[in-house]
Amino acid sequence: MKQGIPDTIKLFRFASRSLTFSQRYQVKDLPRISKLLSNQDSTVDVKLSFNLEEGKIPCIKGEIKLDAALTCQRCLDEVSLHLQPKFQLAFLQNEQQGETLSASFETILNTDEEFSTIEFITDEVLIVIPMTPMHKHKCASYQDTQPINQQKRENPFAILQQLKNTTKE
Ligand SMILES: [Zn+2]
Structure with missing residues:
Protein backbone atom coordinates (compact mmCIF):
# COMPACT_ATOMS: atom_id res chain seq x y z
CA MET A 1 0.00 0.00 0.00
CA LYS A 2 1.38 3.40 -0.94
CA GLN A 3 0.34 6.76 0.38
CA GLY A 4 1.76 10.26 0.80
CA ILE A 5 4.35 10.65 3.53
CA PRO A 6 2.99 12.19 6.76
CA ASP A 7 4.81 15.31 8.08
CA THR A 8 5.94 13.41 11.16
CA ILE A 9 7.53 9.98 11.13
CA LYS A 10 6.13 7.80 13.91
CA LEU A 11 8.89 5.28 13.85
CA PHE A 12 7.66 2.28 15.81
CA ARG A 13 4.07 2.72 14.76
CA PHE A 14 4.93 2.82 11.03
CA ALA A 15 7.45 -0.02 11.34
CA SER A 16 5.14 -2.37 13.19
CA ARG A 17 2.58 -1.93 10.41
CA SER A 18 5.20 -2.31 7.60
CA LEU A 19 3.99 0.89 5.94
CA THR A 20 5.34 2.17 2.64
CA PHE A 21 5.00 5.78 1.59
CA SER A 22 6.00 7.72 -1.47
CA GLN A 23 5.72 11.38 -2.25
CA ARG A 24 6.93 13.96 -4.73
CA TYR A 25 8.32 17.10 -3.11
CA GLN A 26 10.00 20.13 -4.63
CA VAL A 27 13.45 21.38 -3.73
CA LYS A 28 11.87 24.45 -2.09
CA ASP A 29 10.00 22.15 0.34
CA LEU A 30 13.36 21.26 1.91
CA PRO A 31 14.64 24.57 3.37
CA ARG A 32 18.21 23.49 4.14
CA ILE A 33 18.58 21.93 0.67
CA SER A 34 17.00 24.81 -1.21
CA LYS A 35 19.69 27.13 0.19
CA LEU A 36 22.31 25.09 -1.66
CA LEU A 37 20.54 24.52 -4.98
CA SER A 38 19.32 26.93 -7.65
CA ASN A 39 16.62 24.64 -9.14
CA GLN A 40 13.92 25.42 -6.55
CA ASP A 41 10.99 23.97 -8.54
CA SER A 42 12.73 20.74 -9.43
CA THR A 43 11.16 17.53 -8.10
CA VAL A 44 12.38 15.40 -5.21
CA ASP A 45 10.89 11.90 -5.31
CA VAL A 46 10.97 10.07 -2.01
CA LYS A 47 10.02 6.50 -1.16
CA LEU A 48 10.18 5.19 2.41
CA SER A 49 9.41 1.66 3.61
CA PHE A 50 9.17 0.86 7.28
CA ASN A 51 9.56 -2.53 8.89
CA LEU A 52 10.48 -4.17 12.18
CA GLU A 53 13.59 -6.34 12.16
CA GLU A 54 13.72 -9.16 14.69
CA GLY A 55 10.30 -8.10 15.82
CA LYS A 56 11.63 -5.08 17.68
CA ILE A 57 14.07 -2.93 15.68
CA PRO A 58 12.36 -0.27 13.56
CA CYS A 59 14.00 0.14 10.15
CA ILE A 60 13.56 2.53 7.26
CA LYS A 61 14.52 1.55 3.75
CA GLY A 62 14.38 4.50 1.40
CA GLU A 63 15.28 6.03 -1.88
CA ILE A 64 15.36 9.69 -2.89
CA LYS A 65 15.76 11.00 -6.44
CA LEU A 66 16.52 14.58 -7.34
CA ASP A 67 18.52 16.75 -9.68
CA ALA A 68 20.77 19.23 -7.94
CA ALA A 69 21.76 22.44 -9.75
CA LEU A 70 24.98 23.53 -8.07
CA THR A 71 27.79 25.93 -8.89
CA CYS A 72 30.81 24.24 -10.46
CA GLN A 73 33.81 25.03 -8.25
CA ARG A 74 36.14 25.04 -11.26
CA CYS A 75 34.37 27.24 -13.83
CA LEU A 76 31.60 28.77 -11.65
CA ASP A 77 28.92 27.82 -14.19
CA GLU A 78 25.95 25.72 -13.19
CA VAL A 79 26.44 21.99 -12.96
CA SER A 80 23.43 19.67 -12.68
CA LEU A 81 23.96 16.43 -10.83
CA HIS A 82 21.49 13.57 -10.56
CA LEU A 83 21.47 12.38 -6.96
CA GLN A 84 19.87 9.14 -5.88
CA PRO A 85 20.65 8.32 -2.28
CA LYS A 86 19.47 4.89 -1.12
CA PHE A 87 19.60 3.91 2.50
CA GLN A 88 18.68 1.16 4.90
CA LEU A 89 18.65 2.39 8.46
CA ALA A 90 18.09 0.51 11.69
CA PHE A 91 17.14 2.57 14.73
CA LEU A 92 18.60 1.06 17.86
CA GLN A 93 17.85 1.71 21.51
CA ASN A 94 21.37 0.56 22.38
CA GLU A 95 24.41 -0.78 20.54
CA GLN A 96 23.86 -4.38 21.65
CA GLN A 97 20.61 -4.48 19.71
CA GLY A 98 22.51 -4.22 16.42
CA GLU A 99 24.82 -7.19 16.97
CA THR A 100 22.62 -9.72 15.20
CA LEU A 101 21.44 -7.38 12.43
CA SER A 102 22.48 -7.84 8.81
CA ALA A 103 25.52 -5.72 7.91
CA SER A 104 23.50 -4.09 5.12
CA PHE A 105 21.89 -1.87 7.74
CA GLU A 106 23.35 1.43 8.74
CA THR A 107 22.66 1.67 12.47
CA ILE A 108 21.58 4.81 14.28
CA LEU A 109 21.23 5.16 18.02
CA ASN A 110 17.87 6.75 18.47
CA THR A 111 15.28 6.91 21.16
CA ASP A 112 12.89 9.34 19.45
CA GLU A 113 9.65 7.76 18.42
CA GLU A 114 8.66 10.81 16.36
CA PHE A 115 10.70 13.08 14.14
CA SER A 116 10.20 15.45 11.22
CA THR A 117 9.93 13.81 7.81
CA ILE A 118 11.41 16.87 6.07
CA GLU A 119 14.42 16.96 8.41
CA PHE A 120 14.97 13.24 7.94
CA ILE A 121 14.86 13.52 4.13
CA THR A 122 17.08 16.62 4.26
CA ASP A 123 19.77 14.79 6.23
CA GLU A 124 19.84 11.92 3.75
CA VAL A 125 20.14 14.33 0.79
CA LEU A 126 22.87 16.43 2.47
CA ILE A 127 25.08 13.33 2.77
CA VAL A 128 25.22 12.96 -1.02
CA ILE A 129 25.60 16.61 -2.09
CA PRO A 130 29.28 16.99 -3.01
CA MET A 131 31.27 19.61 -1.07
CA THR A 132 33.04 20.78 -4.24
CA PRO A 133 30.72 20.06 -7.19
CA MET A 134 32.42 20.06 -10.58
CA HIS A 135 31.58 19.27 -14.19
CA LYS A 136 32.56 15.76 -15.25
CA HIS A 137 34.21 17.16 -18.38
CA LYS A 138 37.35 19.23 -18.04
CA CYS A 139 35.80 22.66 -17.82
ZN1 LIG B 1 32.75 23.57 -14.59
Whole structure:
Protein backbone atom coordinates (compact mmCIF):
# COMPACT_ATOMS: atom_id res chain seq x y z
CA MET A 1 0.00 0.00 0.00
CA LYS A 2 1.38 3.40 -0.94
CA GLN A 3 0.34 6.76 0.38
CA GLY A 4 1.76 10.26 0.80
CA ILE A 5 4.35 10.65 3.53
CA PRO A 6 2.99 12.19 6.76
CA ASP A 7 4.81 15.31 8.08
CA THR A 8 5.94 13.41 11.16
CA ILE A 9 7.53 9.98 11.13
CA LYS A 10 6.13 7.80 13.91
CA LEU A 11 8.89 5.28 13.85
CA PHE A 12 7.66 2.28 15.81
CA ARG A 13 4.07 2.72 14.76
CA PHE A 14 4.93 2.82 11.03
CA ALA A 15 7.45 -0.02 11.34
CA SER A 16 5.14 -2.37 13.19
CA ARG A 17 2.58 -1.93 10.41
CA SER A 18 5.20 -2.31 7.60
CA LEU A 19 3.99 0.89 5.94
CA THR A 20 5.34 2.17 2.64
CA PHE A 21 5.00 5.78 1.59
CA SER A 22 6.00 7.72 -1.47
CA GLN A 23 5.72 11.38 -2.25
CA ARG A 24 6.93 13.96 -4.73
CA TYR A 25 8.32 17.10 -3.11
CA GLN A 26 10.00 20.13 -4.63
CA VAL A 27 13.45 21.38 -3.73
CA LYS A 28 11.87 24.45 -2.09
CA ASP A 29 10.00 22.15 0.34
CA LEU A 30 13.36 21.26 1.91
CA PRO A 31 14.64 24.57 3.37
CA ARG A 32 18.21 23.49 4.14
CA ILE A 33 18.58 21.93 0.67
CA SER A 34 17.00 24.81 -1.21
CA LYS A 35 19.69 27.13 0.19
CA LEU A 36 22.31 25.09 -1.66
CA LEU A 37 20.54 24.52 -4.98
CA SER A 38 19.32 26.93 -7.65
CA ASN A 39 16.62 24.64 -9.14
CA GLN A 40 13.92 25.42 -6.55
CA ASP A 41 10.99 23.97 -8.54
CA SER A 42 12.73 20.74 -9.43
CA THR A 43 11.16 17.53 -8.10
CA VAL A 44 12.38 15.40 -5.21
CA ASP A 45 10.89 11.90 -5.31
CA VAL A 46 10.97 10.07 -2.01
CA LYS A 47 10.02 6.50 -1.16
CA LEU A 48 10.18 5.19 2.41
CA SER A 49 9.41 1.66 3.61
CA PHE A 50 9.17 0.86 7.28
CA ASN A 51 9.56 -2.53 8.89
CA LEU A 52 10.48 -4.17 12.18
CA GLU A 53 13.59 -6.34 12.16
CA GLU A 54 13.72 -9.16 14.69
CA GLY A 55 10.30 -8.10 15.82
CA LYS A 56 11.63 -5.08 17.68
CA ILE A 57 14.07 -2.93 15.68
CA PRO A 58 12.36 -0.27 13.56
CA CYS A 59 14.00 0.14 10.15
CA ILE A 60 13.56 2.53 7.26
CA LYS A 61 14.52 1.55 3.75
CA GLY A 62 14.38 4.50 1.40
CA GLU A 63 15.28 6.03 -1.88
CA ILE A 64 15.36 9.69 -2.89
CA LYS A 65 15.76 11.00 -6.44
CA LEU A 66 16.52 14.58 -7.34
CA ASP A 67 18.52 16.75 -9.68
CA ALA A 68 20.77 19.23 -7.94
CA ALA A 69 21.76 22.44 -9.75
CA LEU A 70 24.98 23.53 -8.07
CA THR A 71 27.79 25.93 -8.89
CA CYS A 72 30.81 24.24 -10.46
CA GLN A 73 33.81 25.03 -8.25
CA ARG A 74 36.14 25.04 -11.26
CA CYS A 75 34.37 27.24 -13.83
CA LEU A 76 31.60 28.77 -11.65
CA ASP A 77 28.92 27.82 -14.19
CA GLU A 78 25.95 25.72 -13.19
CA VAL A 79 26.44 21.99 -12.96
CA SER A 80 23.43 19.67 -12.68
CA LEU A 81 23.96 16.43 -10.83
CA HIS A 82 21.49 13.57 -10.56
CA LEU A 83 21.47 12.38 -6.96
CA GLN A 84 19.87 9.14 -5.88
CA PRO A 85 20.65 8.32 -2.28
CA LYS A 86 19.47 4.89 -1.12
CA PHE A 87 19.60 3.91 2.50
CA GLN A 88 18.68 1.16 4.90
CA LEU A 89 18.65 2.39 8.46
CA ALA A 90 18.09 0.51 11.69
CA PHE A 91 17.14 2.57 14.73
CA LEU A 92 18.60 1.06 17.86
CA GLN A 93 17.85 1.71 21.51
CA ASN A 94 21.37 0.56 22.38
CA GLU A 95 24.41 -0.78 20.54
CA GLN A 96 23.86 -4.38 21.65
CA GLN A 97 20.61 -4.48 19.71
CA GLY A 98 22.51 -4.22 16.42
CA GLU A 99 24.82 -7.19 16.97
CA THR A 100 22.62 -9.72 15.20
CA LEU A 101 21.44 -7.38 12.43
CA SER A 102 22.48 -7.84 8.81
CA ALA A 103 25.52 -5.72 7.91
CA SER A 104 23.50 -4.09 5.12
CA PHE A 105 21.89 -1.87 7.74
CA GLU A 106 23.35 1.43 8.74
CA THR A 107 22.66 1.67 12.47
CA ILE A 108 21.58 4.81 14.28
CA LEU A 109 21.23 5.16 18.02
CA ASN A 110 17.87 6.75 18.47
CA THR A 111 15.28 6.91 21.16
CA ASP A 112 12.89 9.34 19.45
CA GLU A 113 9.65 7.76 18.42
CA GLU A 114 8.66 10.81 16.36
CA PHE A 115 10.70 13.08 14.14
CA SER A 116 10.20 15.45 11.22
CA THR A 117 9.93 13.81 7.81
CA ILE A 118 11.41 16.87 6.07
CA GLU A 119 14.42 16.96 8.41
CA PHE A 120 14.97 13.24 7.94
CA ILE A 121 14.86 13.52 4.13
CA THR A 122 17.08 16.62 4.26
CA ASP A 123 19.77 14.79 6.23
CA GLU A 124 19.84 11.92 3.75
CA VAL A 125 20.14 14.33 0.79
CA LEU A 126 22.87 16.43 2.47
CA ILE A 127 25.08 13.33 2.77
CA VAL A 128 25.22 12.96 -1.02
CA ILE A 129 25.60 16.61 -2.09
CA PRO A 130 29.28 16.99 -3.01
CA MET A 131 31.27 19.61 -1.07
CA THR A 132 33.04 20.78 -4.24
CA PRO A 133 30.72 20.06 -7.19
CA MET A 134 32.42 20.06 -10.58
CA HIS A 135 31.58 19.27 -14.19
CA LYS A 136 32.56 15.76 -15.25
CA HIS A 137 34.21 17.16 -18.38
CA LYS A 138 37.35 19.23 -18.04
CA CYS A 139 35.80 22.66 -17.82
CA ALA A 140 38.26 25.55 -17.82
CA SER A 141 39.32 26.93 -14.48
CA TYR A 142 39.13 30.62 -13.72
CA GLN A 143 42.92 30.86 -13.75
CA ASP A 144 43.12 29.13 -17.15
CA THR A 145 40.65 31.43 -18.89
CA GLN A 146 42.08 34.64 -17.49
CA PRO A 147 45.19 34.92 -19.76
CA ILE A 148 43.11 34.16 -22.88
CA ASN A 149 40.77 37.06 -22.16
CA GLN A 150 43.73 39.35 -21.57
CA GLN A 151 45.32 38.42 -24.89
CA LYS A 152 42.14 39.29 -26.78
CA ARG A 153 42.16 42.77 -25.33
CA GLU A 154 45.84 43.43 -26.06
CA ASN A 155 47.11 44.82 -29.35
CA PRO A 156 49.32 42.68 -31.61
CA PHE A 157 52.46 44.57 -30.59
CA ALA A 158 52.00 43.66 -26.99
CA ILE A 159 51.91 40.02 -27.96
CA LEU A 160 55.14 40.48 -29.98
CA GLN A 161 56.69 42.03 -26.92
CA GLN A 162 55.69 38.99 -24.91
CA LEU A 163 57.30 36.69 -27.47
CA LYS A 164 60.56 38.69 -27.32
CA ASN A 165 60.60 38.42 -23.58
CA THR A 166 60.14 34.68 -23.77
CA THR A 167 63.04 34.28 -26.23
CA LYS A 168 65.39 36.14 -23.93
CA GLU A 169 64.86 33.68 -21.09
ZN1 LIG B 1 32.75 23.57 -14.59
